[in-house]
Amino acid sequence: MSDQSGSDGDGDTDSLFSSSSLSSAPGSPRDVAAQTAEEGSFRIASRRAPAVPGLLFFPDLLSASLCSDVVSSVADCGYFTDEVVGRNQAMLFARARPSECRPRRDTIDPPGDRSKRRKVEGEADEADHGGLPAWVTRLIAELERKLDGLVDDELHRLLFAPRLRPPAERTSTHAKTDAETALRSRQLILNLYRPGEGLSSHVDLMRFGDGIMLASFGAPQRGVVMEFTRVAQDQHAEQTIVHSLFLPSGSLLILSGEARYDWKHGIPARRFDLVRDDDDDDDDDSAVRLERGTRLSVTIRWMGEGGDVVGHEDADSLASGPVPG
Ligand SMILES: O=C(O)CCC(=O)C(=O)O
Numbered sequence: 001m002s003d004q005s006g007s008d009g010d011g012d013t014d015s016l017f018s019s020s021s022l023s024s025a026p027g028s029p030r031d032v033a034a035q036t037a038e039e040g041s042f043r044i045a046s047r048r049a050p051a052v053p054g055l056l057f058f059p060d061l062l063s064a065s066l067c068s069d070v071v072s073s074v075a076d077c078g079y080f081t082d083e084v085v086g087r088n089q090a091m092l093f094a095r096a097r098p099s100e101c102r103p104r105r106d107t108i109d110p111p112g113d114r115s116k117r118r119k120v121e122g123e124a125d126e127a128d129h130g131g132l133p134a135w136v137t138r139l140i141a142e143l144e145r146k147l148d149g150l151v152d153d154e155l156h157r158l159l160f161a162p163r164l165r166p167p168a169e170r171t172s173t174h175a176k177t178d179a180e181t182a183l184r185s186r187q188l189i190l191n192l193y194r195p196g197e198g199l200s201s202h203v204d205l206m207r208f209g210d211g212i213m214l215a216s217f218g219a220p221q222r223g224v225v226m227e228f229t230r231v232a233q234d235q236h237a238e239q240t241i242v243h244s245l246f247l248p249s250g251s252l253l254i255l256s257g258e259a260r261y262d263w264k265h266g267i268p269a270r271r272f273d274l275v276r277d278d279d280d281d282d283d284d285d286s287a288v289r290l291e292r293g294t295r296l297s298v299t300i301r302w303m304g305e306g307g308d309v310v311g312h313e314d315a316d317s318l319a320s321g322p323v324p325g
């Protein structure tokens with residue numbers, strides 16, 4: 001096993017997140033994970049997606065320029081500053097796009113001159129991501145473009161344009177029907193992890209829809225290991241199946257269907273990971289020890305139908321669940 005620790009080059013990320021006080025708030029998921037982490041009990045992580053239906057992984061999807069755009073924009077937005085001791089999460093919400101805001105007949109583009117088109121009151125612009133900051137719009141647009149052709153059309157639609165059904169036709173019984181129902185507003189969560197921090201294992205809340213994207217940012221080649229465990233393990237199985245996947249900066253993980261609903265994901269709280277050297281070489285069992293740097297993750301998901309409506313009966317019943325989003 002070789003050792004790639006020792007480099008202190010967190011580059012952008014360190015200058016960005018200069019706070020030295022990023023301890024988790026007591027009782028936060030990070031704390032729980034830290035307390036339960038058993039030293040030395042971790043396994044060697046893969047660099048390739050495990051065989052979990054609905055889990056897709058692109059280790060180097062995001063360009064270096066996009067990564068630094070995200071990191072510096074997050075710094076500029078001041079989500080994680082020294083003044084707010086211990087803050088390591090920020091949530092962003094995008095406005096719902098009302099279904100009635102479709103172009104009316106009289107507002108269809110005049111041939112050849114898009115700029116002259118009149119906008120209907122409240123109509124969503126194609127490029128409008130419901131009030132999200134510009135850097136998020138850029139990130140989502142880039143993901144949408146890059147994933148076009150890399151994932152099948154159905155998944156692409158689920159991630160970027162879930163089908164809208166008219167209100168009368170909606171049945172909000174279970175989030176698993178999200179693909180056919182109205183998903184309108186997006187929620188983003190930014191998580192900042194200092195070395196040693198993790199996230200307890202969880203299934204994302206049912207108030208969120210299907211099709212979740214998790215993008216990782218940090219110093220080049222740095223990352224964290226995420227572990228996946230089945231929610232209901234086979235009672236007769238001799239040992240719990242755990243898949244460990246290394247998420248480097250610039251990677252994108254997509255969870256949908258079974259991976260989203262039937263598997264838990266979490267990040268063991270520790271300062272370094274053991275990562276397989278070369279997953280492509282079956283004969284090569286060697287691993288590298290990778291020290292963790294500071295990691296920023298951006299999780300992008302849709303609110304499930306009714307999940308953004310306070311007091312809505314389905315929203316309430318869907319609201320119970322594990323603490324991490
Ligand atoms: O930080 C990550 O990559 C995971 C975040 C996550 O699972 C969540 O917020 O639900």
Ligand SMILES: [Fe+2]
Nearest residue numbers: 203204324325
């Ligand atoms: Fe999650």
